[in-house]
Amino acid sequence: MQLGKRGVAGVVILIATTGLVQPLRSQARSDVEEGRKLFAGMCVTCHGFEGKGGDAPSLNRPKLVRAPDDAALRALIADGLPERGMPRVRRLTDNEIGELASYVRSLGQTAAVTAPGNVQQGRETYTKLGCQSCHIIKGEGSSLGSELTEIGRLRGPEYLREAVVDPGARLPRGTLPIPARGFSEFLPVVVVTREGREIRGLRINEDSFTIQVRDTANQLYSFRKADLSRIEKQSGKSLMPSFSDRLSKPELDDLIAYLSSLRGAQ
Amino acid sequence: MLISTFILHGHLLAQVPYQRILRADREPGNWLTYGGSYRSQRYSQLSQINRDNVSQLKAAWVYQIRQAGIIETSPIVADSVMYMTEPPSTVTALDVRTGRPLWTYTPEIPKDVIVIGSPPVNRGVAILDDTVFAGNVNGHLTALDAKSGAVRWDVTVEDNKKGYYLTLAPLALDGKIIVGVSGAETGIRGFVDAYDPKTGSRLWRTFTVPAHGEAGSETWGQDSWKTGGGSTWLTGSFDPDLNLLYWGTGNPAPDWNGDERQGDNLYTCSVLALNPDNGKMKWYFQFTPHDVHDWDANETLVLFDAQLGGRERKLLAQTNRNGFYYVLDRETGEFLTGRPYAKQTWADGLDAKGRPIVRKGTDPSVEGNLVFPNIQGASNWPSASYSPQTKLFYQAAREMGTVYFKGEVPYKAGTAFTGGGGLAVNGDPAWGAVRALEATTGKIKWEFKLLSPGWTSLLSTAGGLVFAGTEEGNFFALDAENGKPLWDIQLGGAVRGIPISFAIDGKQYVAISAGYALFVFGL
Numbered sequence: 001m002q003l004g005k006r007g008v009a010g011v012v013i014l015i016a017t018t019g020l021v022q023p024l025r026s027q028a029r030s031d032v033e034e035g036r037k038l039f040a041g042m043c044v045t046c047h048g049f050e051g052k053g054g055d056a057p058s059l060n061r062p063k064l065v066r067a068p069d070d071a072a073l074r075a076l077i078a079d080g081l082p083e084r085g086m087p088r089v090r091r092l093t094d095n096e097i098g099e100l101a102s103y104v105r106s107l108g109q110t111a112a113v114t115a116p117g118n119v120q121q122g123r124e125t126y127t128k129l130g131c132q133s134c135h136i137i138k139g140e141g142s143s144l145g146s147e148l149t150e151i152g153r154l155r156g157p158e159y160l161r162e163a164v165v166d167p168g169a170r171l172p173r174g175t176l177p178i179p180a181r182g183f184s185e186f187l188p189v190v191v192v193t194r195e196g197r198e199i200r201g202l203r204i205n206e207d208s209f210t211i212q213v214r215d216t217a218n219q220l221y222s223f224r225k226a227d228l229s230r231i232e233k234q235s236g237k238s239l240m241p242s243f244s245d246r247l248s249k250p251e252l253d254d255l256i257a258y259l260s261s262l263r264g265a266q
Numbered sequence: 267m268l269i270s271t272f273i274l275h276g277h278l279l280a281q282v283p284y285q286r287i288l289r290a291d292r293e294p295g296n297w298l299t300y301g302g303s304y305r306s307q308r309y310s311q312l313s314q315i316n317r318d319n320v321s322q323l324k325a326a327w328v329y330q331i332r333q334a335g336i337i338e339t340s341p342i343v344a345d346s347v348m349y350m351t352e353p354p355s356t357v358t359a360l361d362v363r364t365g366r367p368l369w370t371y372t373p374e375i376p377k378d379v380i381v382i383g384s385p386p387v388n389r390g391v392a393i394l395d396d397t398v399f400a401g402n403v404n405g406h407l408t409a410l411d412a413k414s415g416a417v418r419w420d421v422t423v424e425d426n427k428k429g430y431y432l433t434l435a436p437l438a439l440d441g442k443i444i445v446g447v448s449g450a451e452t453g454i455r456g457f458v459d460a461y462d463p464k465t466g467s468r469l470w471r472t473f474t475v476p477a478h479g480e481a482g483s484e485t486w487g488q489d490s491w492k493t494g495g496g497s498t499w500l501t502g503s504f505d506p507d508l509n510l511l512y513w514g515t516g517n518p519a520p521d522w523n524g525d526e527r528q529g530d531n532l533y534t535c536s537v538l539a540l541n542p543d544n545g546k547m548k549w550y551f552q553f554t555p556h557d558v559h560d561w562d563a564n565e566t567l568v569l570f571d572a573q574l575g576g577r578e579r580k581l582l583a584q585t586n587r588n589g590f591y592y593v594l595d596r597e598t599g600e601f602l603t604g605r606p607y608a609k610q611t612w613a614d615g616l617d618a619k620g621r622p623i624v625r626k627g628t629d630p631s632v633e634g635n636l637v638f639p640n641i642q643g644a645s646n647w648p649s650a651s652y653s654p655q656t657k658l659f660y661q662a663a664r665e666m667g668t669v670y671f672k673g674e675v676p677y678k679a680g681t682a683f684t685g686g687g688g689l690a691v692n693g694d695p696a697w698g699a700v701r702a703l704e705a706t707t708g709k710i711k712w713e714f715k716l717l718s719p720g721w722t723s724l725l726s727t728a729g730g731l732v733f734a735g736t737e738e739g740n741f742f743a744l745d746a747e748n749g750k751p752l753w754d755i756q757l758g759g760a761v762r763g764i765p766i767s768f769a770i771d772g773k774q775y776v777a778i779s780a781g782y783a784l785f786v787f788g789l
Contacts (some may be wrong), residue, residue, distance in 0.1 A: 041671055042689060089688015090384075090522075091515050092453075095327035172694050180718070180738070182693025208717045209754050226751075227328030235694065 015071065028102065035103025038096060042089045049105040053156010056086065056171045059220045060107040065153060073101050085175035117250070122258025125251050129243065137262060144202070144218050145240060146172070146186060150264030167238035179205050188237045189213055191223060192230040202239060274377070281412060282344050282393045284440040288506055295769035297343040300390055300435040301649065302766070304504040308651040309726050310767035314774035316729030318416035319789055320753045321745045326775060326788045327365035332356065332372075337779035338647065340435060342398075348768075348777070349393060349757035351435075354386035354404030357410060362770050365786065369415035373402045380680050382430050383451030389501070389647065389764065390435030390499075392443060393464050400445050401432025401502040407445055409466060419466035423447060428679050429454050435501045439511070439542050440559055442469060446498025446513060450562075453493030453519040453683035458502075458538070460545060470545035474498060474533050475514045490527035493677050495519030496534040500564040500647055504542065505580065508597060511542040512569070512582060516562035520675045522630040523558070523685025530555035535563045537582065539599060549599030553586045557570075558629050559612070559670060561588040561643055566650045568659065574602055574706050583705060585650055586663040587643025590616060591708035599700040605708040607701060608644035608663040612637050630670035630686050640666040640696075640719070641688035649764055650731065651722035652705060656746050659705040660732050664719030664742050666696035692718070700724065702749060704714065712749035725765035725776070733776055735761020741778050742783070757785060 021065070039051070051059030066074035074097050080088035092100070126132070132141035134147045151160065154175070163167055174182040187203045188192065191213060201215035211231060213221045216239060225231065282298060290296070290303040294311035302308050315323065331337060335353025342349040347368065348360040358370040379386075381403050392399045397418055398410045405426035409418040423445060424430035429452025437444040442460045450456065456474040461467065474496035476482040483491060495518045502513035515538060518524070518531040535554040538547055553563045566585045574593070580598035589610030593603045601620030613622040628637050644664050651660040668688035674683040690696070698716035703709065714734075716722075722735040731752070732744045741761055742754035759781015767776050775788040 037632050041632060041669070045689075089687070089689045090671055090673065091682040091684050092687075093676055093682075095676070096673055180693075182690075182696070184694050206717060207756065208715070208736045208740050209742070209751070210756075219359070233694070 016187070031099045031102040032106045034099070035099035035106075038100050038160070039103050043100075046086070048156055048158060051104065052158050053146075054159050055155065055170065055175060057154055058156030059104050062108040064104075066109070070101060072133050073104060074098070077101060077104075083177070085173075085181060087181070098170040117253030117255070117259050118255075119261045121251075122254035122256070122261075124249070125255045126258055127128030129246065134240065142218065144214065144216070148259065148262055150262060152262040153264060157256050161252065161256050164247070164255060165237075165244040166238040166242055168234075168236050171235075171238065179203065184235065186238065188234040188239050190232040190234065191221075191228050194227055194229050196229075203233065272527050281651070283395055284438070287394070287438060296345065297341065297766045298393065299339050299342070300340050300392070300437065300501040301503065301566065304501040304506065306501075306566050306649075307568055307570065307654070307726075308649045308765075309653050309722065309728075311728045312769055312774045313728040314765050315727065315731065315767075315776065315789060317731065317745055317752060320729070320731055321395040322789055323743070323753050323776070323787045324789075325757075328786070329358075329360055329365045329784045331782050333783070334368070334782055336385050336387050337763050337782070337784065338387045338389050339779055339784075341766055341777055341784070342391055342393050342647070343766065343768040344393055344412075345571065346770055347723070349391050349398055349412075350779075351388035351390055351400060353388060354381075355388050355400065355404070357391055357398060357400045357415065359398075359412075359415065363767065365784075367739075371408075371410055371415040371417070371550045373404065373406060373408060373420075375402065376402050376426075379404050379431070380426055381412075381431050382429060382451065382682050383497075384433060384499075387433050389433055391440040394438035394443065397463060399436045399438065401434060401436060401445055403431045403433065405430045405432060405447070407432065407443070407461060407466070409463065421461065421466040421468075423459060430451065431526070434499055437488075437501050437504065439462070442542060444502065444511065444542070446500070446501040446502070448494030448497050450516050450519045451521065451682055451684050452680055453495065453677050454497065455492065455494055456496035456498050456515060456534075458498050458513050458540060458545065460542065462714040467646060472538070472540060472545035472547065474536075474538065476532065477670065482769070485529035485532045487526055487528035492600070493519055493683060494531065494534065495521075497562070498564070499562075500566070503567045503569050503582070505569060505596060508580065509541065509543070510540070510548060510596065511540045512566055512596065513538050513540060514562070514564040514584070515560045516558045516564050517557050518687030520683050521560040522560070522670060522687060523672050523675050524556055524629075526675065527556075531557070535561060537563060537567060537584065537594070537599075539596070551594055551599045551601065551620065553584075553590070553592060553620075554588050559637065560641060561586070561587075561639075563587065564647070565645050568650055568652045569596060570652050570705060571655065572706050581706070583652070583659055585645045585663070585703075586621070587639070587645055588612070588638045589644040590622070591659070591661075591703055591707070592620065593706060597772075599625055603707060603751070607661060607669075607703055607708060607710065609638045609665055610644065611667075630672040630688070632672055634669040634671050634689065636657075636667050636669050636691070638667040640664060640671065641668040642689045642690070646721065648721050651724040651726040653726035653732075653746055655728055655730070656702070656726070657705055658702040658746065659708075660700065660702055660712060660724045660726055660746075662698055662700050662716070662720055662722045662724060662734060664698050666719045667691045700732065700744060700749065702732075702746075714744055714749045714751065721762050723764040725767060727767055733765045733778070735763075735778060735780060737761070739780060740778060757781060757783075759783070
């Protein structure tokens with residue numbers, strides 16, 4: 001299957017010289033369509049359906065922080081952002097990069113309105129719920145959970161909503177250098193020593209012989225696996241409680257609006 | 267010792283003549299060729315470090331490399347000097363007693379060097395007589411004076427502008443230096459080369475992809491053979507009695523879109539048995555016909571002899587990247603046995619001739635298709651090991667799937683010609699294991715689980731040990747009989763180096779690279 005478009009480029013030149021503009025638009029549409037297929041395979045897992053965001057940022061906005069122009073967008077698609085957990089999924093041809101870039105740009109043009117809710121109200125809700133007892137925003141709060149200073153830039157609103165309602169549903173993976181690319185972050189673990197002592201907390205890091213854990217009091221433990229009788233990794237769970245029963249729909253909207261507004265130092 | 271006397275009083279004699287490499291088993295204190303011997307068993311006969319005392323192993327010295335990069339070197343140790351390579355293509359000689367450098371050689375590598383298909387690494391040197399031989403990522407083979415690092419000669423194996431480059435340790439035979447090339451991800455046409463050690467002139471070249479009209483060319487659609495891949499990027503093995511050189515070949519190009527190369531694509535993803543005198547092929551065996559997952563067959567080719575089918579046979583074994591363990595008769599290439607050693611979802615097994623029974627619907631697609639093993643294989647360049655003591659074949663298996671994508675395939679010399687790619691399902695769902703296989707059957711005798719699918723080579727020793735490492739920086743020793751961990755240390759960086767063992771002043775050591783350093787351990 002020759003998916004290349006040397007032939008198509010020839011058609012474009014022919015059409016351009018005969019002054020027919022309409023087929024050029026359909027050419028662009030076909031780029032977007034091809035880009036959508038590539039996106040569905042390689043990008044949806046992290047960036048979400050139609051780029052609405054997941055554990056990677058949403059892309060359905062006119063301006064992308066790391067890709068202000070087409071050259072930057074193409075470079076980013078080509079090379080990934082390994083330090084932020086975005087792999088170079090595969091080597092793409094220039095043509096495929098062009099199709100993906102066209103699709104990503106098209107998402108921005110049809111951008112959904114920003115999340116409903118009131119940022120100021122959401123900030124109050126955040127404080128009222130005591131979120132700062134586990135999260136840091138701009139240096140304030142405690143550090144058991146993820147830092148939220150720029151969470152609105154890193155995660156889409158749909159992901160944030162899910163994280164508040166069902167925190168264990170999708171733990172972030174591979175966006176921090178520790179534990180390592182692809183590993184679940186903030187993974188709850190229960191470890192039991194050979195003496196029968198039980199520690200519940202978060203896996204901070206791990207190798208084949210040792211594991212590092214912080215308990216709910218944010219106390220660090222380090223164990224040799226040989227000294228443990230049990231290591232239970234609780235995939236699908238979170239130490240963070242669900243707030244679904246404690247928030248009305250408008251309060252939840254406000255909280256998501258507030259979290260989405262947290263975009264770090266800009 | 268006999269050897270040191272020989273060196274002290276024998277300046278007129280070459281330092282490491284072919285006869286010494288041929289009989290490497292007679293001097294286990296040295297490590298004279300990439301795989302430890304021509305049989306590529308990566309087995310040390312030294313037993314001073316053993317089950318009973320390995321827990322007391324401690325660092326003797328550490329050497330920090332000069333430029334950050336991945337160290338995948340298998341050092342050579344000859345007569346109190348260690349020759350190792352640093353990324354991308356630097357050769358360094360170290361005093362084996364202290365780790366102090368004696369000389370270092372860094373070739374000129376153009377800034378726009380084309381290295382597509384692997385990181386810019388080097389897996390080691392060969393030594394023959396008084397000369398050290400090293401390939402580089404610019405597609406050159408260089409001969410260096412073993413005492414000083416001065417260049418004796420430097421030749422272009424093939425043009426890097428077309429994507430050819432070298433990462434492998436050359437193999438030194440009698441009057442020949444054998445090398446292969448990397449670069450199938452740019453659509454090169456692979457080959458195995460032999461060079462004159464004295465002059466650098468090429469003695470023969472055997473292509474791994476037949477030209478139009480040659481035997482096997484009917485397995486390539488249209489002109490696809492011209493860009494057919496079949497790299498030869500890892501060091502082969504040699505049987506001096508049969509006078510046969512065994513070399514693995516890599517994927518056909520483009521990797522993940524086989525539409526324009528209909529057919530089996532001989533001799534890619536194969537092992538070739540070559541006459542080292544002229545490069546002529548005696549037999550071949552293709553593991554993965556018409557590969558579309560990038561499952562090269564370059565992995566270590568381990569030679570051993572054993573009873574099989576009621577008689578003593580000369581065997582060749584490989585844990586192939588495609589997830590199957592194979593045992594062949596190395597005289598004839600006959601397939602004897604094969605079975606999966608890791609999770610695989612692409613084949614319903616092997617037929618009587620060893621050809622895979624491929625499951626439908628396992629090819630890459632535009633939307634992506636999840637298949638095991640992963641895009642880098644259930645094994646890859648890291649060395650397997652075979653212990654004549656336990657008769658076990660040791661391999662670190664990579665348990666991971668990949669969502670394989672098919673893409674478009676425009677060819678432009680010196681650029682990626684891959685036709686797709688993959689998204690490996692890494693992190694918590696993926697894992698690895700050091701496995702011990704019964705060498706003649708491939709049945710798993712024991713395994714030691716690893717947190718993630720690593721890039722660890724294995725070393726087995728007469729001390730009843732298997733040494734291995736992890737991506738998380740652990741280096742450790744297992745009991746070769748049952749896989750029980752006996753010693754481990756955290757080295758602070760992924761273990762990608764290839765372990766060896768040697769002895770100096772009557773003491774055994776084990777060398778391994780991790781992160782940006784080479785570590786040497788002793789009792």
